[in-house]
Amino acid sequence: FIVMYSAYEIGYLFNDIVTIKFEQNPTIRIVKKYINIIPKHLENLLTIRLLIIVAGCYWLCQFTFNINVLVITLLLLMLVYSAHNYYRNRVNIATMFLLVLLKNFFLAIPFIAVEKFIEIVFVITITIAAVRTYEFAAKSRFNLNIKIKNIDSFRIQYYTVLSIVFATLAAYAVLDWSYFVLAFLFLVYRLGTYVVLKYINLRELM
Numbered sequence: 001f002i003v004m005y006s007a008y009e010i011g012y013l014f015n016d017i018v019t020i021k022f023e024q025n026p027t028i029r030i031v032k033k034y035i036n037i038i039p040k041h042l043e044n045l046l047t048i049r050l051l052i053i054v055a056g057c058y059w060l061c062q063f064t065f066n067i068n069v070l071v072i073t074l075l076l077l078m079l080v081y082s083a084h085n086y087y088r089n090r091v092n093i094a095t096m097f098l099l100v101l102l103k104n105f106f107l108a109i110p111f112i113a114v115e116k117f118i119e120i121v122f123v124i125t126i127t128i129a130a131v132r133t134y135e136f137a138a139k140s141r142f143n144l145n146i147k148i149k150n151i152d153s154f155r156i157q158y159y160t161v162l163s164i165v166f167a168t169l170a171a172y173a174v175l176d177w178s179y180f181v182l183a184f185l186f187l188v189y190r191l192g193t194y195v196v197l198k199y200i201n202l203r204e205l206m
Contacts, residue, residue: 003056004106006049007078060110069117070109077102090142097133104128123179127186131158152194159187 053074061067080102084095104124112120135154138146148154166180 003053003060003074004077004103006052006056007074007081009049066109066112066114069114070106073102073106073109077106090144093133093137093142096136097129100129100132101125123182126162127182131155152190152197155190156187156194159183159190163187 057067057071057074060070077099080095080098084092084099087095101121101124105121108120108124134146135148135151137144138148162183163180166175166183169175170177170180
C-alpha cells in the first residue's frame, strides 16, 4: 500500500510541479504558500519516494513469489498515471479505467497465485473498475450524454444487479458462489454508506 501510494505521489509531484507549466488551465492542488518552495526540493522529494518504493519492493521479495509481476504492475501504474495527467480529454476515461484496475490488482498480487491472475483481473474489472470508470465518464467535460442523478443510488442499483447476475450464474454452476458474496458485500457497504449519509443530512436539517 505504501509502495503504491509512493508511486502515486511521484505522479502527483510531476503533475503539480512539472505538467502544469505546459497547461493553459492547470489544476493546482498545492497550497499557495508552498507553491514556490516545493519545486526547489523536487529532487529530494522524488528521491525519498523512490527509496521507499525500492525498499518496499525488496521487503516484499521476502514474502511474495510474485515480485516480478508486482514491479511490472507498479511501473505500468506510474506510466498510466503520467498519461492520465498529460492528457485532458476522453483519453482520461481509458486511463482512469487502467488506474483503478492496476491499483487494485497491485494490492492483490502478494496474496494470490499466478494462475488466479486472470480471474482477479476479471473480478476487479466487474466489481470496481467498470463502475468507477462509468461514473468518471459521466463528468460534463467529456460530453458523453451520461447522466447519474445520484451517485449513491447508482452504485446501489449497480451492485444489486451484479448480485442478482452472479447469484443466477452461481445457481447454474457457471460461477462460484464467492462472486455473489463479493458483489453482495459491496452492495451492503454501499447501502450502509447511503443510510449513514442520509442520517447525517437529516441531523443537519434538524
